[in-house]
Amino acid sequence: MVASDFKTKVLPVSKKLLRFAVHFLKDEDEARDVVQDIFLKLWQKKDELDRIENVEAFAMRMTRNRCLDIIRAKRVVPIDAEKENRLKEETIDVHEQIEMSEAAGQIKALIGRLPEIQRNVMQLRDIEQLEYEEISEMTGLQVNAIRVNLSRARKKVRDEFLKLNSDGKERSKTFAATLF
Template identity: 55%
Template sequence: MLAKEFKTRVLPLSNKLRRYARRFTENDEEARDVVQDVFLKLWQKRDMLEGVDNVEAFAMRMTRNKSYDLLRANRTFSLEEQQTGWQNENQSNLSDELDRSEAATLIKKLIADLPELQQKIMRMRDIEQLNYDEIAEQTQLQVNAIRVNLSRARKKVRDELFKYQAYGTERSQTNTAKIL
């Protein structure tokens, strides 16, 4: 898109975009800044605008997104809200870490329950990051056999993990039902 075409197709949208941005920002200066940023971005992407069917709708969406970004950036929180957020974040991080640790322990146990060949292939491929040719060289197996064994091992671990997670959910629902 040439500058002349940009001036005729995009710049006439200025007032409409400013009014639209004003709805979000509730401040005329911020709305003008948003529109200026949108025009700059549109100018930088002017070659891509050839493929856009409705430039006005595209510019409106960019204006809305830019306005939301500005509102998020300007949002303020009280000190109490921030401290509460940090406490909740720390608690959820601890909980997530415990969940990951428990899952890792369970996965290690599930892998240990696999047949020896599948354990070996899974360890070589997923932990040691060896490629199939290197595994074939060490195990004297064909690449296709390695793929099949690895697929079966992963499926077995995944299915058992899902069973465990579903069982835990069923148990907690049963316990909740008993409590109620």
């Protein structure tokens, strides 16, 4: 199809397409955009239009489909309260996991800065979950010395962690309290 054929066969249906689109969309500006898109697509397919029996019907169907696509895209899908709560919980869980992994990294670094005895005692008791007697056998320290070193190590790590994360929020203190 050449430009002159396009002007005589396709362009005259523009008002009809516009009315049709306005009927669907209830917005004349949006309907004009749709009609313009349809004419652009028809122009791009101008070589194939000779094979189409009724170009007007084809253009009307394209307009209808485009309007329906726009309506579907605007449609808000309601989420029931249960799904919404689950989504919020999952989002909160992700944030908490990130906070926990960041905190774990900070705590590992803080433990690494402890004196060797405190670091070893904390590693054996808090991370490897060994009993005081087992730690005593491994280190040669008395149980009371283990308790004292563990208490001091925990206090240092807790205090340093709070210093690192003291942004004036009560959440940091609560978070630290749950960790220690």
